[in-house]
Amino acid sequence: MTPTVLWATVLVASVASFALKLAGHLVPQHWLATDRVQRTSGLVTVALLVALVVVQTFATGPALTVDARVPALAAAAAALALRAPFVVVIVVAAAVAAGLRALGWG
């Protein structure tokens, strides 16, 4: 993306984000109170985040690859299972990937 396009992307996404937040404060509550809307919204959030994990960890351009990011993700999952705080999870993952690459793998 060119700098101008990237700025436009940042600003349009920001306007959309605020509009979504404000809409929740303005619409009558019962519009959003149906079980199906609540449930689908929760599931979409899960699907987006999981897909982002997959893409960030396994995609190299259009190819699916296994490199240092995979053991790093496994280490992050272990840290989460041990109830580590968010910042520790991130640091553990980065350290595992950086360490493996320093050793010449992935």
Added chain:
Amino acid sequence: MSRPRSPAVSAAVRQGVSVSVATGLYGVSFGALAVVAGLTVAQTAALSLLLFSGGSQFALVGVVAAGGSPLAAVATSSLLGVRNTLYGAVVSPLLDVRGWRRWAAAQVTIDESTAVAVAQRDPQAVRVGFWATGLGVFVLWNVCSLLGALAGDALGDPRAWGLDAAAGAAFLALVWPRLASRDARLVAALAVVVSAALVPVTPAGIPVLGAAAAAIAAGFLSPAPRARRGGAR
């Protein structure tokens, strides 16, 4: 203050402050990842100030880093922001604010402020918890993501620091507490299959949107869970 604060209100403030500090710290990783993805420090700061929703910010940066289109970046970020609409509908009647304060409340309506607000019982503690968390996260998230962006600029090769792996870990940490229900785990598995299948055959950004579309279909087509009798836990 002329009145002593009730214990419930003090507890809400303490929760808000601790959540703000924890969230702020991970703002450092957002800032570093954003500049590594190709955003300028100013663009990174604009996202934290204006977009202000962690998951959406990480997602937008992830799509940009992968070379996705502007449309895919905005769509992914906005779909993740839809949950803030539901949070707004939940907290709005509890806050009961008008005018510019309502706009301020909307901007700080995020996972953390909603979670702390709805965890309170006393109505005043709900309001104090919402504002303490929302404003606390806003300030610390912005300061820390700016520091992260400045540090990220000085880091050099992001792969040598494992920052590409940190991005995947960040999304995993965001989704982790949402995987408690069986439905959520099924949709997570579906999202793995759909996104992995789409990576080789679609432009960057589309695999993530494909997984979201699959989740919408699953949410609307599957039978709604029956109301449990005799009092759920």
